[in-house]
Amino acid sequence: MNTCDYTRDNMADLLRQHGINPTHQRIEIAFALFSHQEHLCADQVMAIVNAKHSETSKATVYNTLNLFQEKKMIREVIVDPSKVFYDPNTHLHHHFYNVATGELTDIDVDDIGLTGLPQLPPGLVTEGVDIIVRVRPTA
Structure with missing residues (x-):
């Protein structure tokens, strides 16, 4: 839909x-x-x-x-x-959060490069990675 x-x-x-x-x-x-x-x-x-x-x-x-x-x-x-x-978009993506306005907007997953994750403790698997980039207007 x-x-x-x-x-x-x-x-x-x-x-x-x-x-x-x-x-x-x-x-x-x-x-x-x-x-x-x-x-x-x-x-x-x-x-x-x-x-x-x-x-x-x-x-x-x-x-x-x-x-x-x-x-x-x-x-x-x-x-x-x-x-x-609460985000109705459940596809993989990240976010910008404007701390001045309180607005949250999407970042396409392809716009952020992630080179690796740390070694996980035994018995755990990665469920997901959420990146929030906090921004504010320039002074």
């Missing part, structure tokens, strides 16, 4: 494909994430959902985002301990 294909109807199908029961609130949260195709924090998701349906609680939003992450529908991007974004 591309961005113009996202509807509430196919959000239910997307949830089912990931083994998630498509409740009304889950559909609205998925639609907020996927139709915007932006990096949103939980408060932004809640504001979008509640602009249309004011019955969704903060706990429901967080629980649903955690479920979506567990089912690999979205990625959690932690830019600092107090700022977490």
Whole structure:
């Protein structure tokens, strides 16, 4: 699906494909994430959902985002301990984080060269590498 294909109807199908029961609130949260195709924090998701349906609680939003992450529908991007974004793009990529504006944008995986990783402790495998390049305007 591309961005113009996202509807509430196919959000239910997307949830089912990931083994998630498509409740009304889950559909609205998925639609907020996927139709915007932006990096949103939980408060932004809640504001979008509640602009249309004011019955969704903060706990429901967080629980649903955690479920979506567990089912690999979205990625959690932690830019600092107090700022977490939810990214509907689950393909391999990295991010720029503008510390002045709070904006998170994608970096194509081919735009960053990684020459190697350290030796892993015994019994562990690499699950992924997330690179966040923090930027700010020049003074």
